[in-house]
Amino acid sequence: MSRAIRCVTQSSCQCACKPAQVHSLVIVVVVAVVVIVVVIVVVVVDASIPSGVAPCSEALAHSAQVLAAGSGIPEIKCYLNGVKLPKVVGFRTWIAKAVGIVFSVAAGLPCGKEGPMIHSGAIVGAMVSHLNLQKRLRALCVEVEMRDFVAAGACAGVSAAFGAPIGAVLFAVEEGASHMNPKVLTQLFVASATATFCSRLVLGPLFGGIQFGELGTLVPVSFGRYDEIVFRLREMLIFMLMGVCGGLLGALFNEMNRRLCLWRSRHIGPRGWRRFLEALGVTFVIASCRFLVPIFWRAAAGHHLQATRIDELGPMEKLWWEMGQPAIKQLFHAEVEPEHVLSHHELLLLLLYAIANYVFSCWTYGLGVPSGLFVPSLLTGAAFGRFVGELLAMLFGRGSTAPPGVYALVGAAAMLAGTARITISLAMIVIEATGIGSFGLPIFATVMIAKWTGDYFNRGIYDLHIIELKHVPILGEEPExxxxxxxxxxxxxxxxxxxxxxxxxxxxxxxxxxxxxxxxxxxxxxxxxxxxxxxxxxxxxxxxxxxxxxxxxxxxxxxxxxxxxxxxxxxxxxxxxxxxxxxxxxxxxxxxxxxxxxxxxxxxxxxxxxxxxxxxxxxxxxxxxxxxxxxxxxxxxxxxxxxxxxxxxxxxxxxxxxxxxxxxxx
Amino acid sequence: MSRAIRCVTQSSCQCACKPAQVHSLVIVVVVAVVVIVVVIVVVVVDASIPSGVAPCSEALAHSAQVLAAGSGIPEIKCYLNGVKLPKVVGFRTWIAKAVGIVFSVAAGLPCGKEGPMIHSGAIVGAMVSHLNLQKRLRALCVEVEMRDFVAAGACAGVSAAFGAPIGAVLFAVEEGASHMNPKVLTQLFVASATATFCSRLVLGPLFGGIQFGELGTLVPVSFGRYDEIVFRLREMLIFMLMGVCGGLLGALFNEMNRRLCLWRSRHIGPRGWRRFLEALGVTFVIASCRFLVPIFWRAAAGHHLQATRIDELGPMEKLWWEMGQPAIKQLFHAEVEPEHVLSHHELLLLLLYAIANYVFSCWTYGLGVPSGLFVPSLLTGAAFGRFVGELLAMLFGRGSTAPPGVYALVGAAAMLAGTARITISLAMIVIEATGIGSFGLPIFATVMIAKWTGDYFNRGIYDLHIIELKHVPILGEEPExxxxxxxxxxxxxxxxxxxxxxxxxxxxxxxxxxxxxxxxxxxxxxxxxxxxxxxxxxxxxxxxxxxxxxxxxxxxxxxxxxxxxxxxxxxxxxxxxxxxxxxxxxxxxxxxxxxxxxxxxxxxxxxxxxxxxxxxxxxxxxxxxxxxxxxxxxxxxxxxxxxxxxxxxxxxxxxxxxxxxxxxxx
Structure with a gap:
């Protein structure tokens, strides 16, 4: 067989190429390190821009690339499934996404930075496989290898976003890799472990108050650490019931979002001044609501309408002025005094908060700005869950149930599972992001029930956007x-x-x-x-x-x-x-x-x-x-x-x- | 198309059958519950029979079924890969295995009950799919579905053995399922979550001192719980070096075991009185060694040779008299006083213990008794790791390094990874079995390095037994x-x-x-x-x-x-x-x-x-x-x-x- 023939046949036969394992791994590590630098920039910028100062600039960022809008997870899912949308992993998309997400989060929109981070990671992965390195590492040219790189990059993105290396790998397996094998699995693990390592190394000293170079379990976890969770057998039933509710709410969310997106594509279009104005308008309404509700609430409760600092607000009022992750942390961990039970008033405000978040995040997803769905869904779910927990505490007395923060955790998982229909990886991410290894069982049960309930009505939000809105031919797990x-x-x-x-x-x-x-x-x-x-x-x-x-x-x-x-x-x-x-x-x-x-x-x-x-x-x-x-x-x-x-x-x-x-x- | 045709074509087309999801899941839950009952019986019996009283009866158990010998993981791996060995999932094998493992553990042999438990779980899974239920659930008859049941059963076995639901699923994915898809993944998760749930429900009140019906993170974990682990960046290097050592020791272990097994198959044969006598002899030697070493050690140190109770022994001497899991727990968690550093004498005894365990477990694996490799390997590794930790503490002073228990943990993971070449699932099992979510990174790095080092020399112990000793045609991840x-x-x-x-x-x-x-x-x-x-x-x-x-x-x-x-x-x-x-x-x-x-x-x-x-x-x-x-x-x-x-x-x-x-x- 001549060399030319071998070249052609080898390159087109996917399974024929066994690249130097070590080389791939080196590259994967490089990907991870690059991703983490991006992520840290995003985190730092995001943390330092005060909410509300940049209510419109996100629209500027998006105009560069249409694909930079949205969370990016559906696009990556298509790519990994074998369908290439043009420019999904392009450099300009990356820049637009990375810059845009800073603005859209800072603008106070209910967007998570996690989805765009995952997309950024995937793009970095793709770019690395394009580098000139491949003169030496020719095996990387093959398309299937490139797909593995994108998966590894996405995985590093999840890992860095949540500090959840194992959840990240499971996410890549569950959502992305349709051609999974243990080799790819190992690459994914190396990428995600490296990403977590880098982010821990930098974020620990920055936010956790430990010395540089010290690692370990003292490092802060994304959603705050739970110490000991005790719950009773009968509470498992409540958790499962919350799973059903999460599934129902998620299905409703998806249906509303689908109609909204169809309406958008008819009346607004993918780019142009209408889309810009829409983003501007939505931001204005949401930011105003979030700002004004606690003030009017206090006024209605008899307080004078005057200059108010955030630390003068009650815990339920304060939530409105906080952003995604800190708000989740508060819902999870803010424990009211043992004897204190929330008033009807406060409980009502919490419910209102949950509903407002639900509506706002549905309205935002599909807008022309980079916006993840992970954190908004978790936040909405956490609010609903906390509401349930506080209600139970009010009815049966504190101490006879698990702390309301635990209900918030379960609610968060149920809501996201109901919306995005992610199960195993979500359970794992939640477990890692809260530092509890042994609470996996209720989380997992809730998440599965939420998924099944939701699946009874419609598709998950990502598949919905891919299949029903963008008409991309991705293949599901099993034939119809x-x-x-x-x-x-x-x-x-x-x-x-x-x-x-x-x-x-x-x-x-x-x-x-x-x-x-x-x-x-x-x-x-x-x-x-x-x-x-x-x-x-x-x-x-x-x-x-x-x-x-x-x-x-x-x-x-x-x-x-x-x-x-x-x-x-x-x-x-x-x-x-x-x-x-x-x-x-x-x-x-x-x-x-x-x-x-x-x-x-x-x-x-x-x-x-x-x-x-x-x-x-x-x-x-x-x-x-x-x-x-x-x-x-x-x-x-x-x-x-x-x-x-x-x-x-x-x-x-x-x-x-x-x-x-x-x-x-x- | 006539009904008969459809029957035949449907049943022989693997992907054509979409069984009622709910039905499968019901069955999976049944599997899990049955498994857990078995497991609890084993645990209770195992805990109540004093070590050393039954030094020979394990050989009786094995004579019922040749396949009941060994850990069972290689056989299940073959089965899941698509190669059926006769009677691997038979009822008699199950009984022989479940009874035999009680005796071989109680006899003081360095055997883990985990491998046989996994095998038992797989058999229960297979038996459930044989039940008469299938008159109604015809889809379960199809062979590929049956394979999923076996995988779910094995997964429930791991999950119950270690209380590690997520690690169990990853184990099934990594070792077993060559035809993985998200549907199977979900089934695996349901099985393992149910198994863990049941075992927690029963074992918590039995050994953890909590009320029945209370669940949560207070439940005892298999290898004892770590609270806070702090380690420094430079210690990552030491962990990695330990990974290299684990790989080398594992490769040596496998090579020695291969030669031993070849010798056995030539001179002893698969059954008969020679095999019986061998088991008897090995048990006698090992039990005697373990009993006598601390006594002679004390005599050599000047103590009088007299009746000694276990609580009079020093921590390093006590180890010799303890069984698998408690010994691991002690190596992981027994903290010596901050200012106290082990004497040269004690350090030497620890090293001797590690070496003795290494030799004994190599000698035992492949003997005609049911014997798992998980716990003995972890124990050997933990002893080596603890030795390294104590050595470092002696050289640099306690406080400047992580506690020696952490080194024991890393060593345990490195040793098992070097022997069995399990990576991701092992890391996860260790994390879940010690209750630390955030120490995953060093564990994972060590485990990967140990695997790569070992792979440089030979195959993992399970593959070695399958491919080189039993000549079973299983297919690896990638073509040669x-x-x-x-x-x-x-x-x-x-x-x-x-x-x-x-x-x-x-x-x-x-x-x-x-x-x-x-x-x-x-x-x-x-x-x-x-x-x-x-x-x-x-x-x-x-x-x-x-x-x-x-x-x-x-x-x-x-x-x-x-x-x-x-x-x-x-x-x-x-x-x-x-x-x-x-x-x-x-x-x-x-x-x-x-x-x-x-x-x-x-x-x-x-x-x-x-x-x-x-x-x-x-x-x-x-x-x-x-x-x-x-x-x-x-x-x-x-x-x-x-x-x-x-x-x-x-x-x-x-x-x-x-x-x-x-x-x-x-």
Whole structure:
């Protein structure tokens, strides 16, 4: 086998490349360190800008990149599932996101910085895999490796955001990696452990009051540390009931947000002055509400309307003036005196706070600003949970139930699980971010129940944005139920664009121009499948072919072995930087059009195929487990009769509200 | 499509079955509850039998089932990887294991009860899936579902053994489940959470001194709770160095154990009086050593040789008389007075203890008794770690380093990781079993380094027993490096036993008798692949065929549609309880032999195929990711030219010391 062939087949066979493990890990560590620097900048800036001073500048940041809006988790989820949205992992997106999130958090919007941090981490991961290092580490060029880097980056982002290394890995597994294996798992762990290490090293001395270089369990955890939690068996039932409520509230949240986003896409559009004004308006309303409610509340309670400092406010009033993480910390940990029970008045304000947060965060998500959903959901849930806890304390007396802070914790987990339908990783993140290892059981039970309840009504918020609003073909864990009865031939596209193993330059070029497919079946004798070839490689062959005498005369015997482009010229420097079709057209002369090319040395013969009478369910497994993008359909006798793409898998599942998809996506 | 066809195709297509989620979960909970009852029995019995009184009865227990010997984790690993060893999940194995482990722990052997508990859990899981419940829950009959049950059971076992629900899930993912998806992950979590819940509920009041019904973080954790751990940056380096040492010691352990096991298999054999005597002898030597060392040590130090109670012994002497978990607890938590530094004498005894444990546990593993490796390895590592910690305290003074108990913890993790090469789940189990959420980073770093160091020299102890001692074809995470260059045709078996779509009963029977293959390609027109069929289904067709008039005359046109066996008769009650070939032979008359059967309604057409010129690496991915057992090799023109089985994948990897495998395994 010639070197050129090996180059092509190796690079296109995902599993064939075993890169130097050590190299990957070095890079992963680099990713993590870079991520953490970003994160620390964000944390520090975020902590030092007083709330309310920058109520409109977030809109400036977003105008740079549309993709910088939102939390970024749906986009990363698509990317890891194998669907590339343009510019998701671009440099400009990163800058827009990192700068934008500082403003949108500082503006007092109910946004978390965690989602954007995860997106930033993923982008850094992608950028590292683009670096020139890869001259030496060629294995990193392969797309599947790049995907692992993005996953590792996202994982480092979660880890740094919450200081939760294990939760971060589980998050990447649960939300992202559809092609998980222990090697990737190890990379994820290394990335997240490094990120946590760096953030602990810096944040401990900054906020925890310990010496630099000292590590250990004294380091502050994100949501404050619980010491000892005692609860009774009967309280497990209440926790589970809270899970049901969380699921219901989450489903309602998602449905409201879906309608809001549909309304937005019809009346506001993805960019322009309307979107800018909307962001401005929403910020104004929310910031005003949060500022004014405690003042009017005090006025209604008989206090004089006068200048008030934050420490003069009662604990429930103070919440309105606080931001995400500190507010959560207060809901979790502020213990009222043992004999004191909240007044009806205070309890009502707490409920109002929970509802206001619920509405505000639903309104904000999908706005044209970078905004995470993690912290707002946790905060809303914590408020609801604390309300339940205080109510129980009022009814049965303090001491006969677990402290209300514990209910706040359970409520926070239930709410986020109900909205985002994250389960295992969420439980783990909450456990790590509060420093309790043994309270996992109620958290986990609540979270699972919330997810199941929510799933009964609709999709999770991320999947909703991906599938129902953006119509991206991501594949779920399992095939839709109907797929068992569907056959591949019911779904496949039978109008194929195929290349012949030996074809003229002109004819190849016409076919390339006629469609935007990214891969082509290559045929032998117009009938049998020789293999598949990527569009980029065909472009490259056409561009370099004249130089290396790959073009052969239009008639007569073909040379054997065929002339090939040497390995060095095929090795592209940057992934996906294949030559453009325009460059190819320009480079070809009129005479070249009649010459023939023998594509066989470049064909990937390792590809998988499927039969037209196979069930769609088994076809789905192939796509899902092997991360495929297209799959030729081959009859029993070896003739090609169609092709299945990712989008076919989703269409055949019969999703509600899914529009017809044009052929161009194939 | 007729009902019979659908029955067959559905049951043989792994991904096609979406069972009622709720049903599975109910069953999983049942598994967990049953497991926990077993576990509690073991714990209670284990705690109440004084060490040393039953030095020989473990050998009685083992004689019931050979498979009951050892830890059981390698066998479960094989099972989950898709290779069934006979009786691994049988009822008798369970009884032998559960009874045997009580004796072998009570006999004072360095065995952990954790491995056998995991095995017991897996067996309970398998048994639940065999129960008559499945008349209603038919989806559970499918083999892949059964595998999930076994994984859930094993997971519940880990969870109950260590009270570590999250670590248990990660363990199942890391060691077991090669076909992981979020649905399985959820099942695992439900099983492990239930197991932990039950064990907490019962063990808390029993040993933790809290009221029944109270849960929470006050519940005792397996290895005692650490409060606050402070360590310095420079100590991270020491921890990592300990990781290297753990890896080296682990690799040495594995190599010694491998040689010992080879010697055993040559000179002692799997059962019989020699094996019995060996167990007796080893127990005698180890129990005597452990009993006598502190006594002689005291004598050498000048004490009089007289009756000594355990509380008169010094902390280092007392260790010798204690069993696994309490000894670990002491090494982790027994803090000597701040100003006191261990004497050279005591330090030496500690080192001796570590070495003795190391040798004893290597000697015991592979003996004919049920014996886990978890706790002995942790204990050995803890002793080495404590030694390092005390040494540092002696050199630099107490207070300038982390407490020696922390070093013991790190050492324990390093040793186990070096031996068993478990990483992420081990880190998590240690974290949960000591109640520290924020010490994960050093644990994780140490564990990874220990694994990498060990991997440089040889395989982990479980893989070693599976692959090098038992020669079981399990598939690793990734194809061997050489596979990129190998092609399927280099490896495949081309002497095939194939069935024709329409064939006479006699000819089918001859083919079935001629080999022991479990699946057959079915051909159309002697050339093209129609699909595949399982041996069991062919047996069933032959057995029931006469009754349902499926046999057609030897000549003439075939009926169309072909006569089929109705769905009810095809639905088998118990998985893998297909009729035996002998029953089939007996049921057939001489006249039947000439009649024809049309197999087409029963053929599974969803199967995957591979081309002879595809690389072995991509073939490997198919096996690994889709959990296949055999794969027909089909030429470009649709003709069948061979078959690839699991064993071919291992052979082609060129493992050292792998014997020629007979064709019977196909």
């Amino acid at each position: 139920h109907d797929m068992v009865r569907l056959k591949v031939e019911d779904v496949m596209a039978s109008s194929l664009v195929v290349l012949e193993a030996v074809e003229t330059v002109g004819s190849i070029l016409t076919k390339l121009e006629s469609c935007s497919h990214q891969g082509f079946p290559v045929m032998a004798d117009y009938r049998l499948l020789e293999g598949t070839i990527q569009r980029g490689i065909v472009h490259l062959i056409l561009l370099r072919g004249a130089k290396y005498h790959v073009f052969q005369p239009a008639t007569g015997l073909l040379s054997s072995p065929p002339p090939i482009i040497p390995y060095e010229a095929m090795a592209w420097r940057r992934i996906n930087k294949f030559p453009d079709i325009k460059d190819v057209q320009r480079s070809l002369t009129r005479e070249d059009y009649g010459l023939r090319i023998d594509l066989r040395p470049y064909v990937n013969r390792n590809g998988y195929t499927v039969r037209p009478d196979a069930s769609m369910a088994s076809c789905y497994s192939l796509f899902r487990h092997l991360g495929l993008r297209h799959l030729p359909v081959v009859r029993q006798d070896g003739t090609v009769c169609g092709i299945i793409t990712r989008k076919d898998l989703i269409l055949s599942g019969g999703l509600p509200g899914f529009p017809a998809i044009s052929d161009s996506g194939r | 490096h050489d596979m990129v260059r190998l092609k399927v045709e280099d490896v495949m078996a081309s002497s095939l036993v194939v069935l024709e779509a329409v064939e006479t009963v006699g000819s089918i029977l001859t083919k079935l008798e001629s080999c022991s293959h479990q699946g057959f390609p079915v051909m159309a027109d002697y050339r093209l692949l129609e699909g595949t069929i399982q041996r069991g289904i062919v047996h069933l067709i032959l057995l029931r065929g006469a009754k349902y008039h499926v046999f057609q005359p030897a000549t003439g046109l075939l009926s169309s549609p072909p006569p089929i066996i109705p769905y009810e008769a095809m639905a088998w009650r118990r998985i893998n309880k297909f009729p035996d070939i002998k029953d089939v032979q007996r049921s057939l008359t001489r006249e039947d032999y000439g009649l024809r059967i049309d197999l087409r309604p029963y053929v599974n057409r969803n199967g995957y195929t591979v081309r002879p010129d595809a690389s072995m690496a991509s073939c490997y991915s198919l096996f690994r990711h889709l959990g296949l057992r055999h794969l027909p090799v089909v030429r470009q023109d649709g003709t069948v030219c061979g078959i690839i089985t699991r064993k071919d994948l291992i052979l082609s990897g060129g493992l050292p010391g792998f014997p020629a495998i007979s064709d019977s395994g196909r």
